[in-house]
Ligand SMILES: Nc1ncnc2c1ncn2[C@@H]1O[C@H](COP(=O)(O)OP(=O)(O)OP(=O)(O)O)[C@@H](O)[C@H]1O
Protein backbone atom coordinates (compact mmCIF):
# COMPACT_ATOMS: atom_id res chain seq x y z
CA UNK A 1 0.00 0.00 0.00
CA UNK A 2 1.39 3.44 -0.95
CA UNK A 3 2.17 5.78 1.94
CA UNK A 4 1.76 9.56 1.81
CA UNK A 5 2.84 12.27 4.26
CA UNK A 6 0.24 14.99 4.79
CA UNK A 7 1.88 18.09 6.27
CA UNK A 8 -0.82 20.12 8.06
CA UNK A 9 -4.11 20.93 6.28
CA UNK A 10 -6.82 23.50 5.94
CA UNK A 11 -9.79 22.82 8.21
CA UNK A 12 -12.39 23.92 5.61
CA UNK A 13 -13.66 21.92 2.61
CA UNK A 14 -10.17 20.86 1.42
CA UNK A 15 -9.41 19.52 4.92
CA UNK A 16 -11.99 16.82 4.19
CA UNK A 17 -11.71 16.47 0.39
CA UNK A 18 -7.96 15.74 0.32
CA UNK A 19 -7.81 12.99 3.00
CA UNK A 20 -10.97 11.48 1.45
CA UNK A 21 -9.29 11.40 -1.96
CA UNK A 22 -6.28 9.67 -0.36
CA UNK A 23 -8.49 7.05 1.31
CA UNK A 24 -10.57 6.51 -1.87
CA UNK A 25 -7.37 5.63 -3.76
CA UNK A 26 -6.56 3.00 -1.13
CA UNK A 27 -3.50 4.97 -0.01
CA UNK A 28 -2.33 5.24 3.61
CA UNK A 29 -1.22 8.54 5.09
CA UNK A 30 0.56 9.90 8.12
CA UNK A 31 -0.65 13.31 9.25
CA UNK A 32 2.19 15.54 10.48
CA UNK A 33 1.06 18.52 12.54
CA UNK A 34 2.36 20.85 15.24
CA UNK A 35 -1.05 21.03 16.91
CA UNK A 36 -3.42 18.06 16.50
CA UNK A 37 -5.97 20.01 18.57
CA UNK A 38 -6.22 22.59 15.76
CA UNK A 39 -8.23 20.00 13.79
CA UNK A 40 -11.72 18.67 14.53
CA UNK A 41 -12.11 15.10 15.78
CA UNK A 42 -15.37 14.51 13.96
CA UNK A 43 -17.43 15.65 10.99
CA UNK A 44 -20.75 17.45 11.63
CA UNK A 45 -22.56 14.07 11.34
CA UNK A 46 -20.45 12.67 14.20
CA UNK A 47 -18.29 10.34 12.06
CA UNK A 48 -14.50 10.48 12.62
CA UNK A 49 -12.80 13.29 10.70
CA UNK A 50 -10.89 11.89 7.68
CA UNK A 51 -7.72 13.73 8.83
CA UNK A 52 -7.75 11.41 11.86
CA UNK A 53 -8.25 8.22 9.88
CA UNK A 54 -4.73 7.82 8.53
CA UNK A 55 -2.02 5.45 9.68
CA UNK A 56 -0.87 7.89 12.42
CA UNK A 57 -0.99 11.49 13.60
CA UNK A 58 2.59 12.61 14.36
CA UNK A 59 3.33 15.83 16.25
CA UNK A 60 6.37 17.93 15.29
CA UNK A 61 7.15 21.65 15.00
CA UNK A 62 6.13 22.02 11.34
CA UNK A 63 6.74 25.78 11.50
CA UNK A 64 10.45 24.95 11.65
CA UNK A 65 11.27 23.42 8.24
CA UNK A 66 14.30 21.54 9.64
CA UNK A 67 12.22 19.98 12.44
CA UNK A 68 9.50 19.03 9.94
CA UNK A 69 12.12 17.40 7.70
CA UNK A 70 13.61 15.48 10.66
CA UNK A 71 10.16 14.17 11.57
CA UNK A 72 9.52 13.20 7.93
CA UNK A 73 12.83 11.31 7.82
CA UNK A 74 11.91 9.37 10.99
CA UNK A 75 8.49 8.46 9.53
CA UNK A 76 10.16 7.49 6.24
CA UNK A 77 12.66 5.22 8.05
CA UNK A 78 9.82 3.38 9.76
CA UNK A 79 7.40 3.13 6.82
CA UNK A 80 8.83 4.42 3.51
CA UNK A 81 6.98 7.43 2.12
CA UNK A 82 5.96 7.57 -1.55
CA UNK A 83 4.82 11.19 -1.57
CA UNK A 84 4.28 14.41 0.41
CA UNK A 85 1.29 16.79 0.22
CA UNK A 86 -0.41 19.65 1.99
CA UNK A 87 -3.56 21.62 1.22
CA UNK A 88 -2.57 24.52 3.49
CA UNK A 89 -0.78 27.37 1.72
CA UNK A 90 1.41 28.11 4.75
CA UNK A 91 3.09 24.69 4.46
CA UNK A 92 3.47 24.36 0.67
CA UNK A 93 7.19 25.31 0.72
CA UNK A 94 7.91 22.89 3.59
CA UNK A 95 6.05 20.03 1.86
CA UNK A 96 7.98 20.69 -1.38
CA UNK A 97 11.30 20.71 0.47
CA UNK A 98 10.52 17.46 2.29
CA UNK A 99 9.54 15.78 -1.01
CA UNK A 100 12.78 16.95 -2.66
CA UNK A 101 14.93 15.82 0.31
CA UNK A 102 13.28 12.39 0.46
CA UNK A 103 13.56 12.00 -3.31
CA UNK A 104 9.82 11.52 -3.88
CA UNK A 105 7.81 13.36 -6.59
CA UNK A 106 7.05 17.04 -6.03
CA UNK A 107 7.40 20.51 -7.48
CA UNK A 108 10.76 22.30 -7.47
CA UNK A 109 10.93 23.94 -4.00
CA UNK A 110 12.30 27.21 -5.44
CA UNK A 111 9.23 27.51 -7.70
CA UNK A 112 6.87 26.89 -4.77
CA UNK A 113 8.73 29.55 -2.75
CA UNK A 114 8.21 32.02 -5.62
CA UNK A 115 4.53 31.17 -6.06
CA UNK A 116 3.88 31.51 -2.30
CA UNK A 117 5.40 34.99 -2.18
CA UNK A 118 3.30 37.49 -4.13
CA UNK A 119 6.20 39.94 -4.55
CA UNK A 120 8.52 37.21 -5.88
CA UNK A 121 5.74 36.03 -8.21
CA UNK A 122 5.42 39.55 -9.64
CA UNK A 123 9.20 39.75 -10.14
CA UNK A 124 9.35 36.34 -11.86
CA UNK A 125 6.48 37.23 -14.22
CA UNK A 126 8.13 40.55 -15.04
CA UNK A 127 11.46 38.81 -15.80
CA UNK A 128 9.60 36.50 -18.17
CA UNK A 129 8.07 39.50 -19.97
CA UNK A 130 4.52 38.66 -18.89
CA UNK A 131 2.51 41.90 -18.60
CA UNK A 132 1.16 42.65 -15.13
CA UNK A 133 0.06 45.55 -12.94
CA UNK A 134 2.55 48.23 -11.88
CA UNK A 135 3.77 47.17 -8.45
CA UNK A 136 6.24 48.04 -5.71
CA UNK A 137 7.13 46.80 -2.24
CA UNK A 138 8.10 48.57 0.98
CA UNK A 139 8.99 47.47 4.52
CA UNK A 140 5.75 47.75 6.59
CA UNK A 141 7.36 50.14 9.07
CA UNK A 142 9.07 52.45 6.56
CA UNK A 143 6.63 55.29 5.88
CA UNK A 144 8.88 57.06 3.36
CA UNK A 145 9.46 53.88 1.35
CA UNK A 146 5.72 53.14 1.41
CA UNK A 147 4.94 56.64 0.16
CA UNK A 148 7.50 56.28 -2.64
CA UNK A 149 6.00 52.88 -3.55
CA UNK A 150 2.49 54.39 -3.69
CA UNK A 151 3.78 57.18 -5.95
CA UNK A 152 5.40 54.61 -8.26
CA UNK A 153 2.18 52.62 -8.57
CA UNK A 154 -0.33 55.51 -8.60
CA UNK A 155 -3.96 55.56 -7.39
CA UNK A 156 -6.23 53.64 -7.20
CA UNK A 157 -4.06 50.80 -6.00
CA UNK A 158 -4.31 47.56 -4.04
CA UNK A 159 -2.50 47.13 -0.72
CA UNK A 160 -1.66 43.53 0.04
CA UNK A 161 0.49 41.23 2.13
CA UNK A 162 2.94 38.99 0.25
CA UNK A 163 2.33 35.89 2.37
CA UNK A 164 -1.32 35.57 3.42
CA UNK A 165 -4.39 34.04 1.79
CA UNK A 166 -8.22 34.11 1.82
CA UNK A 167 -8.06 37.77 0.83
CA UNK A 168 -6.84 38.74 4.30
CA UNK A 169 -5.77 42.41 4.48
CA UNK A 170 -6.14 42.94 0.71
CA UNK A 171 -7.55 46.47 0.37
CA UNK A 172 -8.35 48.91 -2.40
CA UNK A 173 -6.89 52.35 -1.71
CA UNK A 174 -7.87 55.53 -3.52
CA UNK A 175 -5.62 57.78 -1.48
CA UNK A 176 -2.56 57.87 0.76
CA UNK A 177 -4.61 57.92 3.98
CA UNK A 178 -6.18 54.55 3.09
CA UNK A 179 -2.75 53.11 2.24
CA UNK A 180 -1.44 54.17 5.64
CA UNK A 181 -4.45 52.67 7.45
CA UNK A 182 -4.12 49.37 5.54
CA UNK A 183 -0.37 49.29 6.20
CA UNK A 184 -1.03 49.88 9.90
CA UNK A 185 -3.43 46.90 10.03
CA UNK A 186 -0.82 44.72 8.33
CA UNK A 187 1.98 45.90 10.63
CA UNK A 188 -0.07 44.83 13.66
CA UNK A 189 -0.74 41.36 12.19
CA UNK A 190 2.75 40.00 12.85
CA UNK A 191 1.95 36.28 13.15
CA UNK A 192 -0.39 34.30 10.87
CA UNK A 193 -3.19 31.95 11.99
CA UNK A 194 -0.71 29.06 12.19
CA UNK A 195 1.73 30.89 14.46
CA UNK A 196 4.26 31.72 11.72
CA UNK A 197 6.04 35.07 11.85
CA UNK A 198 5.02 37.13 8.82
CA UNK A 199 7.11 38.86 6.16
CA UNK A 200 7.32 42.52 7.26
CA UNK A 201 6.74 43.62 3.66
CA UNK A 202 3.83 45.31 1.98
CA UNK A 203 3.03 44.97 -1.71
CA UNK A 204 1.27 47.72 -3.65
CA UNK A 205 -0.25 46.95 -7.03
CA UNK A 206 -2.07 48.91 -9.69
CA UNK A 207 -5.82 48.14 -9.43
CA UNK A 208 -6.68 45.80 -12.30
CA UNK A 209 -10.13 46.27 -13.74
CA UNK A 210 -12.18 43.46 -15.27
CA UNK A 211 -13.98 40.20 -14.46
CA UNK A 212 -12.07 37.68 -12.39
CA UNK A 213 -11.46 34.02 -13.22
CA UNK A 214 -9.34 31.10 -12.15
CA UNK A 215 -7.67 28.52 -14.35
CA UNK A 216 -7.34 25.01 -12.89
CA UNK A 217 -4.38 23.01 -14.17
CA UNK A 218 -2.11 20.12 -13.32
CA UNK A 219 1.49 19.51 -14.30
CA UNK A 220 3.48 16.32 -14.73
CA UNK A 221 7.01 16.08 -16.10
CA UNK A 222 6.82 19.83 -16.67
CA UNK A 223 3.85 19.54 -19.03
CA UNK A 224 0.91 21.77 -18.06
CA UNK A 225 -2.62 20.53 -18.69
CA UNK A 226 -5.63 22.74 -18.02
CA UNK A 227 -8.93 21.31 -16.85
CA UNK A 228 -10.98 24.47 -17.25
CA UNK A 229 -11.80 28.05 -16.29
CA UNK A 230 -13.95 29.04 -13.29
CA UNK A 231 -15.52 32.46 -12.88
CA UNK A 232 -15.58 34.35 -9.64
CA UNK A 233 -18.07 36.80 -8.12
CA UNK A 234 -16.67 39.39 -5.76
CA UNK A 235 -18.23 41.50 -3.00
CA UNK A 236 -18.12 41.96 0.76
CA UNK A 237 -16.82 44.99 2.62
CA UNK A 238 -13.45 45.03 0.81
CA UNK A 239 -15.02 44.37 -2.60
CA UNK A 240 -12.48 41.51 -2.91
CA UNK A 241 -14.30 38.82 -0.93
CA UNK A 242 -15.12 35.78 -3.08
CA UNK A 243 -18.92 35.58 -3.00
CA UNK A 244 -19.30 32.79 -5.55
CA UNK A 245 -17.86 30.72 -8.38
CA UNK A 246 -19.27 28.95 -11.42
CA UNK A 247 -17.77 26.22 -13.57
CA UNK A 248 -17.38 26.40 -16.48
CA UNK A 249 -17.02 30.18 -16.66
CA UNK A 250 -19.36 32.02 -19.01
CA UNK A 251 -16.88 33.17 -21.66
CA UNK A 252 -16.33 33.41 -25.38
CA UNK A 253 -13.98 30.78 -26.75
CA UNK A 254 -11.45 33.50 -27.57
CA UNK A 255 -11.42 34.89 -24.02
CA UNK A 256 -11.24 31.40 -22.60
CA UNK A 257 -8.21 30.44 -24.64
CA UNK A 258 -6.49 33.75 -23.80
CA UNK A 259 -6.99 33.12 -20.07
CA UNK A 260 -5.67 29.56 -20.34
CA UNK A 261 -2.63 30.67 -22.35
CA UNK A 262 -1.87 33.44 -19.81
CA UNK A 263 -2.16 31.08 -16.83
CA UNK A 264 -0.02 28.40 -18.46
CA UNK A 265 2.68 30.92 -19.40
CA UNK A 266 2.71 32.22 -15.80
CA UNK A 267 3.02 28.70 -14.38
CA UNK A 268 6.03 28.08 -16.60
CA UNK A 269 7.51 31.51 -15.73
CA UNK A 270 7.57 30.78 -11.99
CA UNK A 271 9.09 27.36 -12.69
CA UNK A 272 6.28 25.12 -11.42
CA UNK A 273 6.86 21.67 -12.89
CA UNK A 274 4.65 19.31 -10.88
CA UNK A 275 1.28 19.18 -9.10
CA UNK A 276 -2.13 20.82 -9.23
CA UNK A 277 -2.21 24.61 -9.72
CA UNK A 278 -4.96 27.20 -9.24
CA UNK A 279 -4.16 30.46 -11.07
CA UNK A 280 -6.25 33.60 -10.52
CA UNK A 281 -6.56 36.27 -13.23
CA UNK A 282 -8.51 39.34 -14.21
CA UNK A 283 -9.58 39.81 -17.80
CA UNK A 284 -8.75 43.48 -18.37
CA UNK A 285 -9.37 45.56 -21.49
CA UNK A 286 -5.69 44.98 -22.33
CA UNK A 287 -5.99 41.19 -21.90
CA UNK A 288 -5.60 38.70 -19.04
CA UNK A 289 -3.50 39.74 -16.03
CA UNK A 290 -2.33 37.34 -13.32
CA UNK A 291 -3.49 37.99 -9.75
CA UNK A 292 -1.65 35.03 -8.20
CA UNK A 293 -0.55 31.43 -8.76
CA UNK A 294 -1.39 28.87 -6.06
CA UNK A 295 0.50 25.55 -6.29
CA UNK A 296 -2.40 23.53 -4.82
CA UNK A 297 -5.98 22.59 -5.74
CA UNK A 298 -8.51 25.46 -5.65
CA UNK A 299 -10.42 26.00 -2.43
CA UNK A 300 -13.93 27.31 -1.81
CA UNK A 301 -15.42 24.12 -3.29
CA UNK A 302 -14.25 24.94 -6.83
CA UNK A 303 -12.88 21.38 -7.13
CA UNK A 304 -16.36 20.09 -6.28
CA UNK A 305 -17.94 22.23 -9.04
CA UNK A 306 -15.44 20.76 -11.51
CA UNK A 307 -16.12 17.22 -10.29
CA UNK A 308 -19.88 17.65 -10.78
CA UNK A 309 -19.48 18.96 -14.34
CA UNK A 310 -16.50 16.96 -15.67
CA UNK A 311 -16.09 13.98 -13.36
CA UNK A 312 -12.49 15.08 -12.70
CA UNK A 313 -11.63 15.19 -9.00
CA UNK A 314 -8.65 17.54 -8.58
CA UNK A 315 -7.86 16.44 -4.99
CA UNK A 316 -7.51 12.90 -6.42
CA UNK A 317 -5.29 14.26 -9.21
CA UNK A 318 -3.12 15.97 -6.54
CA UNK A 319 -2.70 12.67 -4.67
CA UNK A 320 -1.89 10.71 -7.83
CA UNK A 321 0.71 13.29 -8.86
CA UNK A 322 2.24 13.29 -5.37
CA UNK A 323 2.71 9.53 -5.75
CA UNK A 324 4.29 9.98 -9.20
CA UNK A 325 1.32 8.40 -10.97
CA UNK A 326 -0.29 9.58 -14.20
CA UNK A 327 -3.69 10.92 -13.08
CA UNK A 328 -6.66 8.98 -14.33
CA UNK A 329 -8.08 12.42 -15.14
CA UNK A 330 -10.15 11.34 -18.13
CA UNK A 331 -13.65 10.79 -16.72
CA UNK A 332 -15.75 7.77 -17.52
CA UNK A 333 -17.50 8.77 -20.81
CA UNK A 334 -20.56 6.63 -19.96
CA UNK A 335 -21.42 9.02 -17.12
CA UNK A 336 -21.12 12.20 -19.19
CA UNK A 337 -24.76 12.31 -20.24
CA UNK A 338 -25.89 12.37 -16.61
CA UNK A 339 -23.63 15.25 -15.67
CA UNK A 340 -24.86 18.83 -15.27
CA UNK A 341 -23.65 21.50 -17.71
CA UNK A 342 -22.75 23.96 -14.96
CA UNK A 343 -22.19 24.02 -11.21
CA UNK A 344 -21.93 27.00 -8.89
CA UNK A 345 -21.30 27.93 -5.30
CA UNK A 346 -22.59 31.07 -3.56
CA UNK A 347 -21.27 32.19 -0.22
CA UNK A 348 -23.24 33.99 2.48
CA UNK A 349 -21.14 36.95 3.63
CA UNK A 350 -22.07 38.69 6.90
CA UNK A 351 -22.81 42.40 6.93
CA UNK A 352 -22.76 43.05 10.70
CA UNK A 353 -20.41 42.50 13.59
CA UNK A 354 -22.09 40.53 16.36
CA UNK A 355 -23.53 37.10 16.96
CA UNK A 356 -25.57 35.05 14.51
CA UNK A 357 -28.98 34.47 16.07
CA UNK A 358 -30.91 32.94 13.16
CA UNK A 359 -30.76 32.03 9.47
CA UNK A 360 -34.36 31.98 8.18
CA UNK A 361 -35.03 29.77 5.16
CA UNK A 362 -32.03 27.43 5.38
CA UNK A 363 -34.14 24.31 5.95
CA UNK A 364 -36.07 24.63 2.67
CA UNK A 365 -32.90 25.17 0.71
CA UNK A 366 -31.42 21.71 1.33
CA UNK A 367 -34.49 20.07 -0.25
CA UNK A 368 -34.30 22.07 -3.50
CA UNK A 369 -33.63 19.68 -6.43
CA UNK A 370 -30.79 21.84 -7.81
CA UNK A 371 -28.91 21.92 -4.49
CA UNK A 372 -26.12 19.34 -4.14
CA UNK A 373 -24.59 20.71 -0.93
CA UNK A 374 -25.30 23.41 1.60
CA UNK A 375 -23.65 24.19 4.89
CA UNK A 376 -24.33 27.01 7.37
CA UNK A 377 -23.00 28.25 10.70
CA UNK A 378 -25.05 27.55 13.80
CA UNK A 379 -26.64 30.28 15.97
CA UNK A 380 -24.08 31.67 18.40
CA UNK A 381 -21.39 32.03 15.72
CA UNK A 382 -19.55 35.36 16.00
CA UNK A 383 -19.76 37.47 12.85
CA UNK A 384 -17.52 40.13 11.33
CA UNK A 385 -18.28 42.56 8.51
CA UNK A 386 -17.16 40.30 5.65
CA UNK A 387 -13.69 41.61 4.83
CA UNK A 388 -12.14 38.30 3.76
CA UNK A 389 -13.00 34.73 2.80
CA UNK A 390 -12.80 33.55 6.42
CA UNK A 391 -16.00 35.40 7.34
CA UNK A 392 -18.59 33.23 5.53
CA UNK A 393 -21.80 32.21 7.29
CA UNK A 394 -22.38 29.37 4.85
CA UNK A 395 -22.64 28.34 1.24
CA UNK A 396 -24.86 26.58 -1.24
CA UNK A 397 -23.74 24.50 -4.24
CA UNK A 398 -26.13 24.09 -7.17
CA UNK A 399 -26.03 22.26 -10.49
CA UNK A 400 -27.93 22.97 -13.69
CA UNK A 401 -28.49 21.26 -17.01
CA UNK A 402 -28.06 24.69 -18.64
CA UNK A 403 -24.66 26.17 -19.38
CA UNK A 404 -24.32 29.19 -17.06
CA UNK A 405 -27.56 28.13 -15.36
CA UNK A 406 -26.13 27.22 -11.95
CA UNK A 407 -24.96 30.64 -10.72
CA UNK A 408 -28.29 32.50 -10.95
CA UNK A 409 -29.90 29.55 -9.16
CA UNK A 410 -27.35 29.57 -6.32
CA UNK A 411 -27.61 33.35 -5.98
CA UNK A 412 -31.43 33.32 -5.91
CA UNK A 413 -31.49 30.55 -3.31
CA UNK A 414 -28.98 32.33 -1.10
CA UNK A 415 -30.84 35.64 -1.33
CA UNK A 416 -33.97 33.89 0.02
CA UNK A 417 -32.17 33.45 3.36
CA UNK A 418 -32.44 36.22 5.91
CA UNK A 419 -29.82 36.61 8.59
CA UNK A 420 -30.55 37.85 12.14
CA UNK A 421 -27.74 39.29 14.20
CA UNK A 422 -27.57 39.93 17.93
CA UNK A 423 -25.20 41.98 20.01
CA UNK A 424 -21.92 40.43 21.08
CA UNK A 425 -22.08 39.34 24.72
CA UNK A 426 -20.11 41.71 26.94
CA UNK A 427 -17.22 39.87 28.57
N1 LIG B 1 -3.85 44.20 -8.46
C1 LIG B 1 -5.12 43.88 -8.24
N2 LIG B 1 -6.11 44.46 -8.94
C2 LIG B 1 -7.42 44.20 -8.72
N3 LIG B 1 -7.83 43.32 -7.79
C3 LIG B 1 -6.89 42.70 -7.06
C4 LIG B 1 -5.49 42.92 -7.23
N4 LIG B 1 -4.83 42.15 -6.35
C5 LIG B 1 -5.76 41.47 -5.66
N5 LIG B 1 -7.00 41.79 -6.07
C6 LIG B 1 -8.29 41.27 -5.57
O1 LIG B 1 -8.12 40.79 -4.26
C7 LIG B 1 -8.39 39.38 -4.21
C8 LIG B 1 -7.44 38.73 -3.23
O2 LIG B 1 -6.10 38.96 -3.68
P1 LIG B 1 -5.06 37.76 -3.72
O3 LIG B 1 -5.61 36.63 -4.49
O4 LIG B 1 -3.76 38.29 -4.16
O5 LIG B 1 -4.98 37.41 -2.16
P2 LIG B 1 -5.14 36.04 -1.40
O6 LIG B 1 -5.24 36.43 0.02
O7 LIG B 1 -4.07 35.11 -1.79
O8 LIG B 1 -6.51 35.46 -1.89
P3 LIG B 1 -7.06 33.95 -1.89
O9 LIG B 1 -6.19 33.12 -1.00
O10 LIG B 1 -8.45 34.12 -1.38
O11 LIG B 1 -7.04 33.53 -3.31
C9 LIG B 1 -8.24 38.90 -5.63
O12 LIG B 1 -8.98 37.74 -5.87
C10 LIG B 1 -8.73 40.10 -6.42
O13 LIG B 1 -10.15 40.14 -6.49
Ligand SMILES: [Mg+2]
Nearest residue numbers: 167280291292
Ligand atom coordinates in the same frame (compact mmCIF):
# COMPACT_ATOMS: atom_id res chain seq x y z
MG1 LIG C 1 -6.16 34.83 -4.36
